[in-house]
Amino acid sequence: MSAAYATAARETVTLSAGRSRDKDLRSLVFLGALWFSLLFGILVLLVLILxxxxxxxxxxxxxxxxxxxxxxxPERTGFRAGILGSVWVMLATAALAVPLGIAAALHLEEFADGQKWWNRFIEVNLQNLAAVPSIVYGLLAVAFVELVGIRERGLVISGAIALALLILPVIIITTREAVRAVPREIREGSLALGATQWQTTWRQTLPAAVPGIATGTILGLSRAIGEAAPLLMIGTATAIRFDPNGLMSQFTALPLQIYSSTSQSQEALQVAASAAIIVLLVMILALNGLAIYIRNKFQRTW
Incomplete structure (x- = not known):
């Protein structure tokens, strides 16, 4: 009997450590294919970047x-208008999408009745909207700005609406996951001390979920900063030679200027576009690095 217990214990340790005795030819070939796919993708990416x-x-x-x-x-061409335009539209996008996304996520996770059919319908569609192509959000933004009476094309507010619609499902999903990760005991303890559900959510659940919310929000913004299709749909120009100065100002974005320069026949413009690609990549990596720092700095273990 003791030998059987010892064998079962060894098998449990092996499974918990992620090791398996199944090392036949098929499993080794499959594992090798996985590693080859991973290394090949990384190698191709490094070659493209270099x-x-x-x-x-x-x-x-x-x-x-x-x-x-x-x-x-062309040897002196620059991307000042595109960089400043991207900064402006990202700030406006964050102002639109972050409060709305967090509020929607808190309502669905903490207050909405999950048994109601309309809440289940919203949850299913949120999962689907996260995978919709970005150009569809550009078409939706065009219809929205026409509906609210904005006739001029290529404005900062129009670009912010398009990108906010793009990242809103991502923010809602990541915020819900962060809120769901907060232990139930924190909510129950707050309610037991006499706090209302709103006070519990505002003072206990939301602060505890801030690291996950911030990480998901920054990752959503880092995706939006590299998008060009939604901005093309709202009529954003590429040959802007002035800085945007407000939400109702026309602008261009760095991805659009890169696209325009790479389509030119002049070698100097293509060289400048290659340098601008690295600048855009650095901006995206900086946002991702900020997300990783916030996650590691403020995350809690329960």
Whole structure:
């Protein structure tokens, strides 16, 4: 009997450690294929990044960041308008999407009745909306701005609406997961001390879920900053030579300027576009790094 218990204990330890005795040829071939796919994808990505960086190396200068685009002097063309336009539209997108997404997630997770058919319908559609192509959100934004009476095309507010619609499902889903990870005992303890459900949510659940919410929100914004299709649908121009100064100002975005420069036949513009791709990649990696820092700095273990 003791031998049987010892064998069962060893098997339990093996399974919990992720090891298995099943090492036949098929499992080894499958494992090798998985590792090969992973390494191949990473290798291709590194080659693309290095090739782009080498091509754009002659244009890693301040003019790339401080000058405007120029067809007459392509060797001095810059992406100042695109960088500032991306910053403006990202700030407006965050102002629109973050409060609405967090509020919707808190309502669905803490207050809504999950047995009602309309709440189940909303939850199913949220999962589907997260996988909808970005150009569809551009079409939806066009219809929305026409509905509210905005006739001028290519405005900062229009771009913010398109990108806010794009990342709103992501923010709602990640916020719900962060709120769901808060232990139930915290809610029950607060309610037992006489707090209302709203006070419990506002003072206990939401602060405990902030690291997960911030991480998901920043990752959603890092996705939006590289999108070009929704901005094209709302009529965003690419040859803007001024800085945006408000929500009702016209703007261009860095991905759109990169697309426009790579489609030109002039070699100098393509070199500048390669350098701008690295700038955009650095911006995205900085946002992802900020998300990782917030998660590691403020996450709690329950």
């Amino acid at each position: 090739t782009t960086a080498v091509k754009g190396a002659p244009r890693f200068d301040m003019a790339l960041l401080t000058d405007y685009s120029s067809q007459l002097f």
